[in-house]
Amino acid sequence: MFRKITSLTSFFSFIVLIITSVVLYIVPQGRVAYWADWTLLGLSKEQWNDIHICTGVLFIIISILHIWLNWKPILAYLKKKAGEANFTSPAFFISLIITLFVTFGALAGLPPMKQVLRFSQDFKAMGEAKFGIPPYGHAELSPLQIFCKRLGLDLEQAVTSIKKEGIELESTKKTIKSIADKAGLTPKEIHEIILKDQPDKKKSLKKTPATPNNEVQSHSPGAGIGRMSLEEYCAKFNLNLDTALNILREKGVVVDKDTPIKEIAKSLGLSSPRAIGELLNP
Structure with a gap:
């Protein structure tokens, strides 16, 4: 019974890890995902990451138990005959070489690892193009007054613009994210609302060359x-x-x-x- 539970838990957690790995492979960069309030199947990047980490820990624990329960069969793979360890067999060296090649190839940028990583970067770049980039890291966590100060925006006009959209604003100390969540919008959309009635800032942003x-x-x-x-x-x-x-x-x-x-x-x-x-x- 215990052996069966261990095997099935290992299998199911491995399936979940595959799914979360694919999601995290294609998800936009953190700053973009948080700024655009990105979700997939109703879950944010942070929630997908939490599932990935916790399931990964479960998989590690279960894998250790699985190895312990199947220690004799594993040793059999490494033995040429009873009592003699076989660390010179082709299977042993091929497995080790494949693992090391992928590990160090990822660091050295060797193909096909280079293409795998580049493909992920392309997905993330598509996210930047679609959702936009925040004006600075974790801008969504800044209180409105700090946000406007950092971007050189008129705070009073920003408050007026937000309220004109029918969005309730209790205090300028509320973060951009909390304002957006309450209005059912994304931080990016709140930023766009703020910019609407600040023509000088909008004009300067448009004229700024991409260098x-x-x-x-x-x-x-x-x-x-x-x-x-x-x-x-x-x-x-x-x-x-x-x-x-x-x-x-x-x-x-x-x-x-x-x-x-x-x-x-x-x-x-x-x-x-x-x-x-x-x-x-x-």
Whole structure:
């Protein structure tokens, strides 16, 4: 009975882990998911992550029990004959090599791990394009008065704009998320409401060119720059790819269009991927 419960629990928790892994693989970046109040099947990214972590812990515990209950069969795989451990069999080495290849290949950016990670990044980039990027990290957790102060917005006008939409606002100390939740909106939609009656701010936002330096100012807590390939980076900031490659070669760094910005920054000894902007767009 105990053995059967262990096996079935291991199986079911493994199924749940597969589902949550797929969801977390395609979910937008945290800052985007929280800003747009992203959900899938009614669950937020945080809830999917909680399920993944707790089920993962369950799977680890059950796996340990499963190994303990099946220790003799496992040892049989590693033995050539009774009493002699077989750590030189083809099966042992092939299994070990596959595991190490995937583990270290992910760190080194080797195919197909590189393509798997890039595919996930593409999904997350689609999320950014669809839901937008918050003005700064966890902006949704800022009280309205702090939010307006950080963005240089008129607080009184922001309050007027919110109330004009029929949204109840008890205090400017309420966070953007709490205001949005009460109104049945997303933090992004509250931001758009606030901007409606602040034409000067809207105009300045539209006129601001998309350059690496502007990106740092408006999205300084990380806009995924490090994960972009050089080609994606140049396309985003209207830079010439060939010129960028030549500049990097002059600095002694030989890369290609698919090299991630964080790797280029590391090769140049830069403290942050964002510093690439000053180099490629002086």
